[in-house]
Amino acid sequence: MNFFLFFAGFTDLTIQFFRDTFKGRFYLRLLLIQIYSVGIKSAPLVILTAVSTGSVMALQFGLGLEKFGGKLYVPKLVGITVLREMGPVFTSLMFAARVGAGMASEIGSMKVTQQIDALRALGTSPIKQIVVPRVIACFIALPLLCIVANIVSNGGALLVGATELNIDSDFYFLKLTTGLDLYDFFSGFLKSFFFAFFISISSCYFGLNVKTGTQEVGIATTKAVVTSSVFVLVGDYVLTKAFWMVEKWMLS
Amino acid sequence: MDAIIEVKGFQKSFGNKMIHKDVTFYVKKGECLCLIGGSGVGKSVILRSLIGLEKPDAGRIEIHGTDIVPLSEKELIPFRKKTAYIFQGGALFDSLSVFENLAFPLREHLKLSSKEIRERVLFHLAEFGLHGTEKLYPNQLSGGMQKRVGLARGIMLEPEVILYDEPTAGLDPSNTKKIQEHILTLKAKGVTSILVTHDMPTAFAVADKMAFLFEGRIAAQGTMEQLEKETNSLMSRFIAGEF
Numbered sequence: 062m063n064f065f066l067f068f069a070g071f072t073d074l075t076i077q078f079f080r081d082t083f084k085g086r087f088y089l090r091l092l093l094i095q096i097y098s099v100g101i102k103s104a105p106l107v108i109l110t111a112v113s114t115g116s117v118m119a120l121q122f123g124l125g126l127e128k129f130g131g132k133l134y135v136p137k138l139v140g141i142t143v144l145r146e147m148g149p150v151f152t153s154l155m156f157a158a159r160v161g162a163g164m165a166s167e168i169g170s171m172k173v174t175q176q177i178d179a180l181r182a183l184g185t186s187p188i189k190q191i192v193v194p195r196v197i198a199c200f201i202a203l204p205l206l207c208i209v210a211n212i213v214s215n216g217g218a219l220l221v222g223a224t225e226l227n228i229d230s231d232f233y234f235l236k237l238t239t240g241l242d243l244y245d246f247f248s249g250f251l252k253s254f255f256f257a258f259f260i261s262i263s264s265c266y267f268g269l270n271v272k273t274g275t276q277e278v279g280i281a282t283t284k285a286v287v288t289s290s291v292f293v294l295v296g297d298y299v300l301t302k303a304f305w306m307v308e309k310w311m312l313s
Numbered sequence: 314m315d316a317i318i319e320v321k322g323f324q325k326s327f328g329n330k331m332i333h334k335d336v337t338f339y340v341k342k343g344e345c346l347c348l349i350g351g352s353g354v355g356k357s358v359i360l361r362s363l364i365g366l367e368k369p370d371a372g373r374i375e376i377h378g379t380d381i382v383p384l385s386e387k388e389l390i391p392f393r394k395k396t397a398y399i400f401q402g403g404a405l406f407d408s409l410s411v412f413e414n415l416a417f418p419l420r421e422h423l424k425l426s427s428k429e430i431r432e433r434v435l436f437h438l439a440e441f442g443l444h445g446t447e448k449l450y451p452n453q454l455s456g457g458m459q460k461r462v463g464l465a466r467g468i469m470l471e472p473e474v475i476l477y478d479e480p481t482a483g484l485d486p487s488n489t490k491k492i493q494e495h496i497l498t499l500k501a502k503g504v505t506s507i508l509v510t511h512d513m514p515t516a517f518a519v520a521d522k523m524a525f526l527f528e529g530r531i532a533a534q535g536t537m538e539q540l541e542k543e544t545n546s547l548m549s550r551f552i553a554g555e556f
Contacts, residue, residue, distance in 0.1 A: 174402060175400050175401075175404040176405075178361075178366050178400070178404065179405075179406070181386070182364050182393060182397075182400075183393065183417065183418050183466075184389075184390045184391075184393035184418075184421065184422060186386065
């Protein structure tokens with residue numbers, strides 16, 4: 062029952078988002094504020110996660126492959142894993158935790174303190190003022206953060222490869238740039254648009270559905286993070302499968 | 314009858330509980346109606362419905378002769394521009410400064426230059442005794458100041474109707490008096506208003522007539538002169554705190 066309610070509410074909010082985005086006034090200032098809030102302010106967390114992920118993967122692959130003399134495959138293996146999966150998925154999970162929670166709690170608090178009602182009473186659309194700038198900001202910020210995460214993650218891996226695994230850094234870089242192609246990048250990068258859309262719409266939905274009380278704000282925040290994270294993980298499989306089919310079709 | 318607001322057969326339920334069974338009343342141009350009743354009888358729900366924030370299950374709400382109940386959010390905008398809703402807690406946008414809060418409706422609905430917006434905002438701030446607060450944020454203001462900022466924001470578009478939801482709740486006598494004076498000033502300018510309050514001194518100070526909501530209906534209504542004469546009515550007994 063709850064799932065169907067969520068699905069209906071999500072669909073309705075999506076329709077309202079598209080309707081209000083392309084109609085009437087556009088609030089560029091609000092969009093820029095949101096890009097700063099969800100994008101630039103998320104960068105340190107994303108960078109930290111990416112460096113850690115890349116470094117650990119390089120170390121694990123290196124130690125594992127060393128036994129079979131396959132240490133030299135570390136650059137390509139880490140590169141592909143980061144670009145196709147770890148970059149977009151880990152960045153999106155961090156984004157869902159930080160931005161999804163922030164959005165749901167902020168909007169929920171606005172609902173409790175009647176600020177959303179005040180927007181309506183003043184003759185403006187809460188969708189235009191609240192939802193549209195946040196969704197578009199996520200749509201811009203998350204893919205850019207993914208690119209940053211991809212670079213930083215591979216940078217971290219290169220550093221570990223050079224210092225811990227004794228792989229020549231020039232060799233590592235060469236393997237990284239020649240062993241990967243654009244499809245590796247795009248098959249991960251494109252996922253971030255889907256994740257951004259789902260994280261932002263579902264967080265706004267849970268925030269807007271707070272009725273009364275601070276307890277509900279907490280519940281909405283938890284739901285936003287859990288739902289967004291589950292979508293990122295489940296959606297990742299579906300999108301990977303879809304991109305894999307496209308890749309096969311393109312190669313055939 | 315030159316009623317600006319007319320509510321007919323208003324019904325509203327929450328879950329299985331029917332709060333409003335048949336609420337009917339009207340307010341003429343320039344009048345101030347005070348809606349009173351016990352806690353939880355749905356006074357604020359009626360007030361919210363008058364600006365389309367809630368929809369009744371049945372009944373009509375006519376503003377200037379137009380039933381606003383079936384109107385969409387977009388269709389309600391012209392009515393909302395002419396009607397101010399003063400929220401109990403102020404409902405100020407906490408991410409915006411006092412200046413930005415007051416400038417908000419002007420930027421939304423009027424094509425004014427930055428200079429004109431500034432002049433209007435500063436004029437209203439001074440009028441409400443809030444000079445020097447323009448750079449402050451809502452959380453830096455006292456409860457009384459927040460209510461006055463909320464009231465100032467509400468009248469930025471020079472509304473014809475003002476709906477006050479508990480405007481003096483939780484205020485000290487000095488701030489209560491200030492709010493009363495502002496309501497009277499706006500009334501003197503010909504603004505029609507509906508006031509929901511438990512603060513009887515304020516009700517008697519500003520209202521032209523009173524309506525008593527009891528068991529889902531307007532159990533009694535009348536002018537303040539009529540009320541003073543009827544000492545045994547249900548409403549008089551409620552005001553005296555006898556039940």
